[in-house]
Amino acid sequence: MFNNIKYSHNPRAKDRSFLFDHVHIYWNEQITMHQQNTWELSYVISGKGMRVIGDNIEPFHAGEIILIPPNIPHYWSFEESTCDKDGKIENITLVFQTELLEGLKNVFSELDDLITSILSYQNAISLGGNTLLKVKNILIQMKDCGEIDRISLLIKMLAYISSPEIANTVGCPVTEDKKNKRLHKIYLYIMDHYQYPISLKEIASHVNMEKTAFCIFFKKMTGKTFVDFMLDYRINVACELLAKTDKNIAEICLASGFRDVPYFNRVFKRLKNTTPGKFREQVA
Numbered sequence: 001m002f003n004n005i006k007y008s009h010n011p012r013a014k015d016r017s018f019l020f021d022h023v024h025i026y027w028n029e030q031i032t033m034h035q036q037n038t039w040e041l042s043y044v045i046s047g048k049g050m051r052v053i054g055d056n057i058e059p060f061h062a063g064e065i066i067l068i069p070p071n072i073p074h075y076w077s078f079e080e081s082t083c084d085k086d087g088k089i090e091n092i093t094l095v096f097q098t099e100l101l102e103g104l105k106n107v108f109s110e111l112d113d114l115i116t117s118i119l120s121y122q123n124a125i126s127l128g129g130n131t132l133l134k135v136k137n138i139l140i141q142m143k144d145c146g147e148i149d150r151i152s153l154l155i156k157m158l159a160y161i162s163s164p165e166i167a168n169t170v171g172c173p174v175t176e177d178k179k180n181k182r183l184h185k186i187y188l189y190i191m192d193h194y195q196y197p198i199s200l201k202e203i204a205s206h207v208n209m210e211k212t213a214f215c216i217f218f219k220k221m222t223g224k225t226f227v228d229f230m231l232d233y234r235i236n237v238a239c240e241l242l243a244k245t246d247k248n249i250a251e252i253c254l255a256s257g258f259r260d261v262p263y264f265n266r267v268f269k270r271l272k273n274t275t276p277g278k279f280r281e282q283v284a
Helices: 098-107 109-119 129-143 147-162 178-193 200-206 211-221 226-244 249-255 261-270 275-282
Strands: 020-028 037-047 049-053 057-062 065-068 074-080 088-096 124-128 164-171
Touching: 020 049, 020 129, 020 147, 037 129, 049 164, 049 178, 057 164, 057 226, 088 129, 088 249, 098 147, 109 147, 124 129, 129 147, 129 164, 129 275, 147 275, 178 200, 178 211, 200 211, 211 226, 211 275, 226 261, 226 275, 249 261, 249 275, 261 275
Parallel strands: none
Antiparallel strands: 020 088, 037 065, 037 088, 049 057, 049 074, 065 124, 124 164
């Protein structure tokens, strides 16, 4: 679907109905945009940044758990500033096959309703409330378990995610066409380079377009000019940093892609109708 999508070729996954993967890796070693024909449950233990799931791009933070149905492209871009003292982030990924769900449904009639509910999910969801806490606890338990014990914990977890207390949609399947493919390529470039200047010539060249054609295309697809989109994106990053870090205004200005503090303050006031300092006070 996308030129830069990578599919999992983990040899351990070939002969297993599900795969538990606990990683503690450098912040920039996360797999790039990918999709697979399996279900994926992702728990971010440490680190934060921006993520793309299907047609959606938004910030993510430590503690979230996302369930992604098969064949929805996704990508987590971690910020270097939020890694641990070793420069690493930590997460748990649980991958399981549709065949596993169908097999459980066929063997255990008691699981029929909950498996049917899970199989009906078409969009990626973020778990919340008590469901988030319960699933998080199970994933932590799985770290110290063998494969047999993980099977029983998996079944218990499926019961929770089949009827979550809170579930927010965080991504939908994307239409396979050249326009969406190009737009996702633009989004990924922005996520990886927003902290640095991005010229129209540079971004247009990245998707093999001339500047004029790019501007028309981007405005039609997003409803915004590229310049306005970048300002919104960087200010939203700044809001995340103001709310969740102790960085000062000058540090946040640079971390969100601005190079001039007075200009940053003016743009922030125009888009958020308040100053960075007052915004921090409001969300504290």
